[in-house]
Amino acid sequence: MVTTETPPEATASPDGPTRAVGRRFGTVALALAIAVGLLLGYAAGWLTPTLTRPGDSSPEAGFARDMTTHHAQAVQMAMLEWRLGSDREATQIAADIATGQQGEIGVMQTWLKNWGLDPTGSEPVMAWMPDGAESVKDGLMPGMATTAELRQLEASTGRAADILFLTLMIKHHLGGIHMVDAILKLSDNSDVTEAAQRMKNLQQSEVGNMRAALDRLQ
Amino acid sequence: MSVSTPAGDQRRPSVVSTGKKAAPAAKKATSSPAKKPSGTGPKKAGASSGGKGPRKPIAPIKVSQGRSWGPIALMVAVGVLAASIIGYGAYAAFQGSRSWEDRANSISGIVNYREKDPKLTEPAQHQQGKIQYTVSPPVAGPHNQDWQNCMGDVYDAQIANEHAVHSLEHGAVWITYQPNLPAAQVEELAAKVRGQEKMLMSPYEGLDKPISLQAWGYQLKVDNANDGRIDEFIKALRVNASVEGPTISCAQGITATGTEPRNLTQQGS
Numbered sequence: 001m002v003t004t005e006t007p008p009e010a011t012a013s014p015d016g017p018t019r020a021v022g023r024r025f026g027t028v029a030l031a032l033a034i035a036v037g038l039l040l041g042y043a044a045g046w047l048t049p050t051l052t053r054p055g056d057s058s059p060e061a062g063f064a065r066d067m068t069t070h071h072a073q074a075v076q077m078a079m080l081e082w083r084l085g086s087d088r089e090a091t092q093i094a095a096d097i098a099t100g101q102q103g104e105i106g107v108m109q110t111w112l113k114n115w116g117l118d119p120t121g122s123e124p125v126m127a128w129m130p131d132g133a134e135s136v137k138d139g140l141m142p143g144m145a146t147t148a149e150l151r152q153l154e155a156s157t158g159r160a161a162d163i164l165f166l167t168l169m170i171k172h173h174l175g176g177i178h179m180v181d182a183i184l185k186l187s188d189n190s191d192v193t194e195a196a197q198r199m200k201n202l203q204q205s206e207v208g209n210m211r212a213a214l215d216r217l218q
Numbered sequence: 219m220s221v222s223t224p225a226g227d228q229r230r231p232s233v234v235s236t237g238k239k240a241a242p243a244a245k246k247a248t249s250s251p252a253k254k255p256s257g258t259g260p261k262k263a264g265a266s267s268g269g270k271g272p273r274k275p276i277a278p279i280k281v282s283q284g285r286s287w288g289p290i291a292l293m294v295a296v297g298v299l300a301a302s303i304i305g306y307g308a309y310a311a312f313q314g315s316r317s318w319e320d321r322a323n324s325i326s327g328i329v330n331y332r333e334k335d336p337k338l339t340e341p342a343q344h345q346q347g348k349i350q351y352t353v354s355p356p357v358a359g360p361h362n363q364d365w366q367n368c369m370g371d372v373y374d375a376q377i378a379n380e381h382a383v384h385s386l387e388h389g390a391v392w393i394t395y396q397p398n399l400p401a402a403q404v405e406e407l408a409a410k411v412r413g414q415e416k417m418l419m420s421p422y423e424g425l426d427k428p429i430s431l432q433a434w435g436y437q438l439k440v441d442n443a444n445d446g447r448i449d450e451f452i453k454a455l456r457v458n459a460s461v462e463g464p465t466i467s468c469a470q471g472i473t474a475t476g477t478e479p480r481n482l483t484q485q486g487s
Contacts (some may be wrong), residue, residue, distance in 0.1 A: 050311045072415040076369060076469035104464060109457075109464035116315060119464060122449075125414070138369060139413025147371075154473070199227035 053115045060185040062128025063179070063196070064108040065121050069110075070141050070176055071101040074169065077145065081165035089213050090162040093206065097169065100202065107195060108174050117159075129182045145173015159217060166214040173203040317413050318458040322436060325450050331357050332435035339435035341461050342387070346481050351381050355394050355422055355430055356383050357437050362479045368392075368468035370413045373420040373475050380479035382432075384416055387467055389460025391452050392432040394422035395474050399429065403443035410448065416457050422474070433459035 054060035074097055081094035112119055126132030126141055135142050145153070145168045153164050180200045187193055277309060323330060331353065338358050345360040352359075357378050365384035366377050382392050393407050399421075407429070408409045411417040422430065427439035431448060433455035455462050472480060 047307060047311060051307060069413070069415055072467075072469070073368065075467065078472050079467075102467075106465045118318065118453050119416075122453065137411070139409070139411075141413070143415065151473070161272045 003068050030032050034117040035136050047068050050116075054111075054117075054189060054192075056117055056121065057128070059128040059183060060189050060192050061191065062121060062123070062126070062132075063114065063183040063187070064111050065119060066128070066141060067176070067179060067199075068105050068108050068119070069125070070144065070179065071105050073144050073173055074098075074101050074176070075164060077150070077153060077168055077172070080150075081161060081169075084153075085159040085165060086158040087162040087213065087217060088207075090166055092218070093169075093210060093213070094165065097206065104195070104199065111191065122215075128186070129179065132182070137155075137206065141175060142178050145172065163214065163217055166210045166217070170207055170210050170214070173207050177203050177207075219320075224281040261330070308361055317359050318454045322451070322454040324455065325438060325447050327438055327440070327447065328451065329437045330435065331437065339391045345380075346479075348479065349383075351379055351383070353437065355379065355392070355425070355432055355437075357432050358386065359383060361387065363482065364473040364480050365468070366418060367471040367473045369415045371418045372408045372411050373418070375383070375421065375475035376423060376477050377418075377420045377475050378472075378477050378479040382420070383417070385468065385471065386432055386434040387460075387461045388416070388466045389457040389462070390416045390418055390465065390468055391432065391459075393419040393448075394425060394430045394432065395419075396425045396428050397421040397423060399443075404426075406443040407448075409450065416460075418468075434461055435459065460464075 034180070043192075050187060051055070078101075079096040079100035082091055085091045085094065105191070109119060121127075124133050125139070126136050129135075140146065149164075149168055153161065153168065156164050177200055180196045180203075183196050184193055219257075224300055259312070314339060322328060338352070340358075342358065342360045344363040344364075349360055349362075361376070361383035362380035363384075364381055366381035368385040368388065368390035386392060393411060395404060395407060411419045427444075428441050429443060429448070430437060430439045431451050435458060436451075436455055438447060438451045460466060
């Protein structure tokens, strides 16, 4: 714009030297504008993922933390069954749950790390879920076994351990699926929803297998 | 410019009547055309130099007198707002990027043994039997092969240091309290622990403060369970202070109480 207008004016006007200065200034201003624009664009590119990634009280962060806790207890129970149970199918399901869910804990903790968040939230557990806080009893999320139930499992062996493990784990999975359904409704973060959907698929098929095994054992 | 025009029209008569004010304005008029061609471009300079010669003193008066504070205040407010939004964004980004170490160090009263005694807080070996610790309650060092279960376990009796230190290595926060701490405060602490993996809690005989929190290499002693620093300590250090990462287990450990550590020969008994 500036360069197309300047030549005719420069020839018509008597003060030539200032026109040249003006043109030089125009070039400098343009270069400056481009430099500032590039910097702003770079800053926006740097800031946008930082400011748009899930925050400390987001449903995604709440899900990652609380599902880690939920999974940690599933691993605890599955390891007990692996050590104490006797039924080949029940102990094999336990091994699958222990290794699979421990792996998922790693994935969820990596999300938190990448989002620059702590494994511990500032809000109460399950606060990310509508009516979630009310579903927590004695610090336990939906489906989680009580301390008494865990002690009972620790004290069981053989067929009794198999039956108790399957009973507790079916309940545990149903609670987990309830939490997964909530995050699928609340989040549009594809990393989170894809992983949550996989958890749901896996836990639903495991519930079916565990119910069949329980029927066989009882 | 267009906003300032009505105000300029209103004030013009008073300016024209006084001869004194015209002089500085004229001075400005002579200086500004020389400057302007370089600044605002050729279009304006051309307009002012062409045919408007006699009116020259009036036009600059418009500029100096047409200052209406409303729009200026508005622009300043918008500018301040924009700057504060950018500033907040920068602040949030900075806070978000503050490491857990920085946040732990900013808790008043915390003792950072990783800085104070780096050798003590190095990853340590398993050791049988009773172990003498230099810090009470211990925050790091050699420990028993069995960890104390730290799946949100609330122990109502003392536990062995040798097992608890192993739990710290796994990223647990261990809350200890004087056995005579009021029950309401014990319950307040237990609510922070129960159901939360990488947390455990037990009474501690001979504690020099009512409550003491431990993570691997860190300790904070407070007088009351309602102290806000307890939550800060847990948020900054739970799992983060783990020597072995977030996927190491707190289950399959010792769930019994008692201050005597289990030896290998006692396994399964």
